Amino acid sequence: MRKDAVRNRERILDAARALFSERGVTGVTMSEIARAAGVGKGTLYRRFPNKGLLCEALLDEPTRVFQRRTMKLVSESGIGALEKLDRFLEEMVLFTEENLELLYGGQEPLCGSDRVERFSHPAYDWQRWTVLVLLREAEREGAIRRGLDLEYLAHALLAPLAVDLYHYQRHVLGFSSERIARGLRDLASEKL
Incomplete structure (x- = not known):
């Protein structure tokens, strides 16, 4: 360049x-x-x-930092997979909270089929894969019951962190980020 x-x-x-x-x-x-x-x-x-690509560029470094923290968490020994999953989801809430303006505003120019393309974006795929790996590990550990559709559950656990819903919960409903994180932990642990 x-x-x-x-x-x-x-x-x-x-x-x-x-x-x-x-x-x-x-x-x-x-x-x-x-x-x-x-x-x-x-x-x-x-x-x-468009502004979406500008936001994506501004999110590059915070995303790298988040990914490094996650890799460290996932590789920790002595911690069960469900606890790692809880901590990962909590980190996702923190990342979303810290970067909400760029995440939310960066999707402004998206409409129609472009809005669902985010689910094939490498960042989302990495998040989904991290959750899926932890769910599979939890199943091997016997921490969750066998036979669950883990691929579906990986998407379902990330769904509450979709930026539009997160923004709505924070700025319209007035939910705290702590409340959202607590709800995600409940989803991840109570029904599996």
């Missing part, structure tokens, strides 16, 4: 981060981001055709 392209990308991300922090993702236009970054709209749109 050319030096000026790298510089422009960083300027765009810095401007977007500042504007999003100040006014929220949905309250900022792409034109405002280009102006604040000191780049032309063409430069902005070539790099980031």
Whole structure:
């Protein structure tokens, strides 16, 4: 990548981060981001055709940190799979809470079939796979009953963390992130 392209990308991300922090993702236009970054709209749109891709770029580092924490958790010895699953779901709530503006606002341009594409995104697939591995481990440990549809349950346990529902629960219903995490723990432990 050319030096000026790298510089422009960083300027765009810095401007977007500042504007999003100040006014929220949905309250900022792409034109405002280009102006604040000191780049032309063409430069902005070539790099980031929509705010969703800008949000995805801004989520890159927090996602990597979250994944490293998860890998450490999953590889810990002396902890049962259900406890690891509880802790992973709690970490998911924390990640969602800390990054809700980017997660929620980044989906603003999505509509129709594009909204369901998130379920084939590598980030979601990694989350689903982590839950599935922990469920399979819990089954091997005898911590959950045999014969459950673990693939379905992996999706079902992640469903309450869908960003639209999480945003609604936090900002319309007024649920705390602790209440959401507690509910997820109940789902993961009570009925399996």
